[in-house]
Amino acid sequence: MDSDRIRQQFAFCLEMDKEKNIGRQTYLADGARKENDAEHAWHMAVMTLILSEYANEEIDVLRTISMLLLHDVVEIDAGDTYAYDEEGKKSQRQRELAAAERLYGLLPPDQAEKMRALWDEFEACETPEAKFARTMDNIQPAMLNAAAGGKAWSEKGVHLNQILERNKNTANGSEILWNYSRENFIEPNVKSGQIKEN
Amino acid sequence: MDSDRIRQQFAFCLEMDKEKNIGRQTYLADGARKENDAEHAWHMAVMTLILSEYANEEIDVLRTISMLLLHDVVEIDAGDTYAYDEEGKKSQRQRELAAAERLYGLLPPDQAEKMRALWDEFEACETPEAKFARTMDNIQPAMLNAAAGGKAWSEKGVHLNQILERNKNTANGSEILWNYSRENFIEPNVKSGQIKEN
Numbered sequence: 158m159d160s161d162r163i164r165q166q167f168a169f170c171l172e173m174d175k176e177k178n179i180g181r182q183t184y185l186a187d188g189a190r191k192e193n194d195a196e197h198a199w200h201m202a203v204m205t206l207i208l209s210e211y212a213n214e215e216i217d218v219l220r221t222i223s224m225l226l227l228h229d230v231v232e233i234d235a236g237d238t239y240a241y242d243e244e245g246k247k248s249q250r251q252r253e254l255a256a257a258e259r260l261y262g263l264l265p266p267d268q269a270e271k272m273r274a275l276w277d278e279f280e281a282c283e284t285p286e287a288k289f290a291r292t293m294d295n296i297q298p299a300m301l302n303a304a305a306g307g308k309a310w311s312e313k314g315v316h317l318n319q320i321l322e323r324n325k326n327t328a329n330g331s332e333i334l335w336n337y338s339r340e341n342f343i344e345p346n347v348k349s350g351q352i353k354e355n
Numbered sequence: 356m357d358s359d360r361i362r363q364q365f366a367f368c369l370e371m372d373k374e375k376n377i378g379r380q381t382y383l384a385d386g387a388r389k390e391n392d393a394e395h396a397w398h399m400a401v402m403t404l405i406l407s408e409y410a411n412e413e414i415d416v417l418r419t420i421s422m423l424l425l426h427d428v429v430e431i432d433a434g435d436t437y438a439y440d441e442e443g444k445k446s447q448r449q450r451e452l453a454a455a456e457r458l459y460g461l462l463p464p465d466q467a468e469k470m471r472a473l474w475d476e477f478e479a480c481e482t483p484e485a486k487f488a489r490t491m492d493n494i495q496p497a498m499l500n501a502a503a504g505g506k507a508w509s510e511k512g513v514h515l516n517q518i519l520e521r522n523k524n525t526a527n528g529s530e531i532l533w534n535y536s537r538e539n540f541i542e543p544n545v546k547s548g549q550i551k552e553n
Contacts, residue, residue, distance in 0.1 A: 171384055268405060
C-alpha cells in the first residue's frame with residue numbers, strides 16, 4: 158500500500174469537515190436556523206436519489222451525486238456567495254478557482270484531476286448530469302424557503318425577477334421539477350407577499 | 356405525470372430536512388460543536404468517493420453511498436442511540452423499525468420498497484457494500500474524534516475494549532482502513548490517555 162496516497166486522501170477527507178461551518182442563506186424547514194454547505198449537499202444528494210426520474214435526459218446518478226457532494230467545497234476558502242449578492246459575485250470566480258487549486262490539490266494527482274473535472278463540469282453546466290445538479294441546487298432551497306414561510310425571501314427583500322433570473326437554467330435539468338417548484342414554492346410566496354412582485 | 360407520486364416524493368424530501376436536527380456524539384474536527392446526522396451522512400458519502408479503492412471486495416459505489424445517505428433517517432423518529440449507551444440500545448431496534456415504516460412509507464410504494472431494502476441491507480451488514488458502509492460509519496467519527504484531541508472519548512470515559520467491540524466488523528469492509536484508523540486515530544489516543552486502557 159502507498160502510505161503517502163492514503164495520507165493525502167485522509168488529509169482531504171478531514172479538510173472537508175470545514176464544509177459544516179460554511180453557512181448558507183437558506184433556513185431549515187422549521188425556520189429555526191440556517192443550513193450549512195454540508196447539510197445542503199447531503200439534502201441535494203438524497204433528492205437526486207428520489208427525483209432523478211424527472212431529469213429531461215437520462216442521467217448517471219452516481220456522477221450527479223458526486224458532483225453535488227463536492228461542488229461547494231471551494232467555499233471552504235472562498236466563502237458562500239449569496240445568490241443575490243451582486244458585489245460578491247464579481248470576485249466569486251477568482252476566489253473559487255484559487256480554492257479549487259488548493260483543496261483538490263490535497264488529493265493524490267489522479268483523484269485531484271477527477272474531482273476537479275467534476276467541479277468544472279458542474280460549473281460549465283453543459284452535460285445532463287450538471288444540468289440536473291443545477292436544478293437540484295435551485296429547487297432544494299426553494300423547497301425549504303417555502304416550508305419556512307418564505308422568510309429567507311422576505312428578509313432579503315427578494316424580487317420575483319431575481320428568482321426567475323437565478324432559475325433561468327433550472328428547467329434545462331428538469332422541466333417537471335422547475336414547474337413543480339414554480340407552482341408550489343415560488344408562486345404561493347408571490348401571492349402572500351414574501352416575494353416582491355416586479 | 357402522476358401528481359400524487361411527485362407530491363409523495365417531495366413530502367419525503369422535505370421530511371428528510373429533520374435529519375439536520377438529529378445530534379450525534381462526535382465533535383467536528385475543531386471541537387467547537389458536535390455534528391448532526393445529515394453532516395455525518397454527507398461526510399461518509401464524500402469519504403466513500405475518495406476511499407472506495409480500499410474495500411476488501413469490489414463495491415458498487417452508488418449503492419454504498421445511497422445506503423449511507425439514508426441509513427440514519429430512522430433517527431428522525433427514533434433518535435440517535437450513542438454507540439456506548441447500553442440501555443438505549445435495548446429498545447433501539449424496535450424504535451427504528453417503527454420509524455422505518457413511517458418514514459419510507461412517505462414515498463411511492465416502489466421507492467419505499469427500494470429505500471427500505473437498502474436500509475435492511477445496511478442493518479444486515481452482509482454484502483460488500485453494507486460492510487464498507489459500516490466501515491465508513493466507524494472510521495469517520497474516529498477520524499473526527501482524533502482530530503478534536505480525543506475529547507468525545509475522554510468526556511464519556513470510553514475504554515479501548517468498548518471501541519474494539521464497536522469496531523469488531525470494521526475490518527470486514529476494509530482491512531486497510533481499519534488498520535489506518537487503529538494506528539492513526541485510536542492508538543495515539545490510548546497513549547495520550549483520552550481512551551482508557553482496559
